[in-house]
Amino acid sequence: MKENKIHYAWVIMICCFLLQAATTGIYNNCVSLYTPQILAEFGFSNGAFALCMTIRSFISSFSLILVSRVFSQKTYKKIYVVCAALCSLIFVSQIYYTRLWQWYLENALLGFFLGFILTVPLITMIQNWFRDSSGLALGVAMAASGLCGVVVNPLSSYMIANYGWRSGIVMLGVLCFVLIAPTVLFFAGWTPEEKGMKPYESSKKKEAAEEKEKLSDSKSLINETIVLITIIYCITQYTYSISVFIDSLGYDVFFAATVTSFIMMGNLLGKVLLGSLVDRYGGFKVTNITTALIGLSFLFFALTRSKILLILGGLFYGMSMSLASLLPGVLAKECFYPDLRGAVMSKTTSLATLTAALFYLLVSYSYDVFGSFKVSFFLAALMCIVTVILSRKIEKQI
Numbered sequence: 478m479k480e481n482k483i484h485y486a487w488v489i490m491i492c493c494f495l496l497q498a499a500t501t502g503i504y505n506n507c508v509s510l511y512t513p514q515i516l517a518e519f520g521f522s523n524g525a526f527a528l529c530m531t532i533r534s535f536i537s538s539f540s541l542i543l544v545s546r547v548f549s550q551k552t553y554k555k556i557y558v559v560c561a562a563l564c565s566l567i568f569v570s571q572i573y574y575t576r577l578w579q580w581y582l583e584n585a586l587l588g589f590f591l592g593f594i595l596t597v598p599l600i601t602m603i604q605n606w607f608r609d610s611s612g613l614a615l616g617v618a619m620a621a622s623g624l625c626g627v628v629v630n631p632l633s634s635y636m637i638a639n640y641g642w643r644s645g646i647v648m649l650g651v652l653c654f655v656l657i658a659p660t661v662l663f664f665a666g667w668t669p670e671e672k673g674m675k676p677y678e679s680s681k682k683k684e685a686a687e688e689k690e691k692l693s694d695s696k697s698l699i700n701e702t703i704v705l706i707t708i709i710y711c712i713t714q715y716t717y718s719i720s721v722f723i724d725s726l727g728y729d730v731f732f733a734a735t736v737t738s739f740i741m742m743g744n745l746l747g748k749v750l751l752g753s754l755v756d757r758y759g760g761f762k763v764t765n766i767t768t769a770l771i772g773l774s775f776l777f778f779a780l781t782r783s784k785i786l787l788i789l790g791g792l793f794y795g796m797s798m799s800l801a802s803l804l805p806g807v808l809a810k811e812c813f814y815p816d817l818r819g820a821v822m823s824k825t826t827s828l829a830t831l832t833a834a835l836f837y838l839l840v841s842y843s844y845d846v847f848g849s850f851k852v853s854f855f856l857a858a859l860m861c862i863v864t865v866i867l868s869r870k871i872e873k874q875i
Contacts, residue, residue: 485666486606486614486677492665493599493618497802499561499656500594502625503649504568504587506741506798509720510633510734514642516721521577523721527841529580530717533588534834540592541827548598553667557598560590561657569650572643594657597826600806604818605668608678612807616752619802623748623795626741634734698874702808703825705764705867708860709804710829712771713797714837715850715857716740722850726782736791743795751799760807761872764800765865771797772861779854805829812875 516526547556567587574580599618607614629649636645666672715722719740723733747767754763770793777790805825809818843853 484677485672485674486669488664489602489606489666490614490618492660493602494621495656495660496557496594496599496621496665497596497619498621498625499653499660500591500622501596501619501802502622503629503653504564504591506622506626506716506744507629507633507649509717510630510637510730510737511642511645512717513720513724513730513733514637515580518642519575519577522845523718524838524842524845525577526580527717527838529584530714531834531838532581533584533591534830534837536585536588537592537595538827538831538834540589541595541597541830542823544593544597544601544823547593548601548667553598554661554665557594557661557665558658560593561654561661563590564594565650565654568653569647572646596802596805597823600822602665602667604806604810606666606676608676610677610756611810612752612755612803613749614752615803615806616748616750616755616799619752619799620745620748622798622802623741623743623745627738627745630734630738630741634730637730695874698812698871699821699824701867701871701874702812702821703828705864705871706801706804706808706825707829707832708864708867709768709797709801710833711836712857712860712864713801714833714840715794715853716798717837718840718844718850719791719794721844722778723787725844725849728784732784736787739788739791740795740798743792744798745795747796747799748802751796751803755803755807760804760811761868764804764868767796767800768861768864768868771800772858775854775858775861779851779858808871812871 512523512526515521516523564587567583567590571580571583574583596619600615603611603615603618629652633645633649636642636648669676719737720730720733723736724730751763751767774790774793777786778794781787805822809822809825813821840850840853844850
């Protein structure tokens, strides 16, 4: 009877799904629609306002380093809920702002507390609970950010069009906390031992998988992994500019919402699909194929005004967020010894977040300088080529 019961690890996956929806889904993937509204009302330049996300990511890169030290079996629930409450309050407070420096301050504070509730704790929980099918579990959990975008972005566009952007901001802040608090307090578990259980593990793959592992503690391999993931993180920074890009082509907010929703759909489908493919074919093959599709999306953005190709480009581009969410945990597991994985993942995510923040600023100011995103889209396509080359190089070393 007991063996037929669903392992509690799958409940943890659902918890991580809801937490990912509330954090990355709302704070990263559902805010770009509001940017053109704020720019239009207050007259800020795109580059100056883009500094908000740079500041947020810069501060987050420091708090991410502290995650593995601060979170423990005894403290994670209190820390998570308190940080979530503060993030919601700080985020909603922007409805009262009138000056640019206030958004800078908001994103500095938001960035610090977000660092403790974004993907690193969720990836750690998944890895603690799953010894087998971790790629699938991680993919499904991380897919929540894409689903959140698919569902919430059309709702946001409706709120903006009918009630103004401030009402939409309040909606997002409240929704975030409502998703997080009950999930963490009543269902989440940091480790199986906390609930008197063992990690989920398939009896068929238990021994075979361990024999095939070729793990390392090489510093050069760690550095190359950091560079690879950093490039992927940089590529995802176009997400926040897509609405401005579509607006620059002369399309309305509803088509911007459509493209953004397809990006989130690519994010959603990509995470589920890539997670299952990682379990079967490994992280490197999946990285190479996915990156090629992402590179194709940038060529669509740079070379066409066709609505169909822009939507298709959005679908392919959404997979960049899938890759960025999965890759730190996947490569840590495939490349490094277990006692190194937490530190490597924390360091990698921190440095990648910091670099991506600066890259986002570069992308935004390039629009102010060139009057379009075409130059930066070509740059991103080149970065995709570099990613594939580096991925193949790392794969040969393990």
